[in-house]
Amino acid sequence: GTIFQFAHIDLLLDRLLALGFKPYIEFGFLPQLLAPGRTPVYQNRCFIGFPSDLEKWESLVYHFTLHCLERYGEENVRQWRFSLFSMTFSLYGFLTPAEYRQLYLRTFQKVKQASSRLCFGGPGAEGSMLLSNQKQLFLDFLHFCRIHRCVPDFISMQIYPHDLDDIQNGFNRIIHQGDRNARFRLSRNFDFMPDAIRAMRTALHEGGLDRLPIVVEEWDATAWQWDMQNDTCYKSSYVI
Numbered sequence: 001g002t003i004f005q006f007a008h009i010d011l012l013l014d015r016l017l018a019l020g021f022k023p024y025i026e027f028g029f030l031p032q033l034l035a036p037g038r039t040p041v042y043q044n045r046c047f048i049g050f051p052s053d054l055e056k057w058e059s060l061v062y063h064f065t066l067h068c069l070e071r072y073g074e075e076n077v078r079q080w081r082f083s084l085f086s087m088t089f090s091l092y093g094f095l096t097p098a099e100y101r102q103l104y105l106r107t108f109q110k111v112k113q114a115s116s117r118l119c120f121g122g123p124g125a126e127g128s129m130l131l132s133n134q135k136q137l138f139l140d141f142l143h144f145c146r147i148h149r150c151v152p153d154f155i156s157m158q159i160y161p162h163d164l165d166d167i168q169n170g171f172n173r174i175i176h177q178g179d180r181n182a183r184f185r186l187s188r189n190f191d192f193m194p195d196a197i198r199a200m201r202t203a204l205h206e207g208g209l210d211r212l213p214i215v216v217e218e219w220d221a222t223a224w225q226w227d228m229q230n231d232t233c234y235k236s237s238y239v240i
Contacts (some may be wrong), residue, residue, distance in 0.1 A: 002056065004063045006230050010062075010071065017072065024217065027061055027107055028085040029082075030204045035145040041094070050091050056104075065114035074115055079217070082111050083156055086124030087141060092096075092171055097137055108150040121154035123216060127196030128164040129186075130157075130203055142207035154213045157200055160184075160223035161192040167223060182222040193219065 016023055028046075033055055035047035051057035068077050084107045090100040104122055111120045118149040125138050145151045160167070162184045189195060197214065204210055221229070221238040229235060 002059060004067070006064060006067050009064075013068075013072070017076075022079050023076075024081045024221065025219075026083050026085060029137075031058075033059070033232070036095075039145050041089075048085060048094045050095040050103055054103075054106060058106055061107050062110040062114055065118070069115055072200060072224070074117065078117050078118065082120045083116060083122050083124065083152075083217070084108075086126065086158060087122070087137070088124065088126040088129060088158070090137075091129070091168060092135065097140065101141060104141075105144075105148055105150050108152075111158070119153045121152040121155065121156050121215060125155075125157045125200070126164065126167070127157055127159040127192070127199070128162055128167055128171050130196060130199035131192075132164040132181050134164060135199070136141065138203055139207055140205070142209055146230070151209065152212065153206065154215050155200065155209075156215045156217045157196070158218035159196045159216055160218075160220055161187045161189070162223055170224070183223060186222065194197070 005224075011025060019153070028048075029041070030047045030051055032045065032047055034051040034053055035049075036049040036052050040050045060185060065082070084104050087097070087100050087104075089206075090094065090097045100123070108120050108122075111118055123138075123141055126142075130138060142151075147234065162170075166185045166187075179221055197216070201210075204212055221227075221235055
């Protein structure tokens with residue numbers, strides 16, 4: 001049988017909770033033994049894709065969630081947020097949109113099986129996707145959730161001020177071609193963030209899910225981590 005060991009993450013969660021934080025748990029990178037391929041997403045051996053053994057993935061999600069409930073108590077864990085990694089990875093060749101929806105469904109179900117009162121959201125939609133011709137991918141996700149009764153408790157999104165084509169080209173060069181000199185051009189739209197949020201509200205209205213709260217789980221002045229402007233006054237003014 002499978003043996004689960006959560007000692008390391010317990011140390012992290014204990015510390016965060018002691019400092020008064022409420023964890024945001026993303027079921028993100030796959031354990032290497034469940035990775036469908038051996039190409040890491042980033043240089044630190046992080047793997048993304050549709051698990052090679054879905055039942056083992058479900059078991060891992062369920063037992064980890066159950067462990068949190070037993071260790072920290074349901075009333076505490078109900079204040080946390082749970083989610084799956086971003087659906088945007090389905091645009092980068094790591095899994096198909098259909099595989100992502102299926103993985104979201106099964107992960108959602110296992111968290112809710114541990115406790116139906118827990119807060120599970122998704123799908124980490126990229127703002128640039130909503131402002132591009134890929135918006136239908138997000139609407140398809142909402143439609144899938146309504147049919148399969150796995151509507152998220154909150155909608156998560158990520159906002160980096162780049163056009164989707166630039167993100168895809170730069171990301172694919174970095175990951176699939178090993179080009180560490182790839183760049184992400186900034187969008188010429190100075191209102192990128194408010195426009196992305198408005199596009200999300202419009203999409204939710206079209207999908208009949210206006211009531212869902214929106215959580216911007218990731219955002220920055222650029223998606224490019226090696227940008228020299230990250231350590232300048234420009235970044236601080238952007239954050240403010």
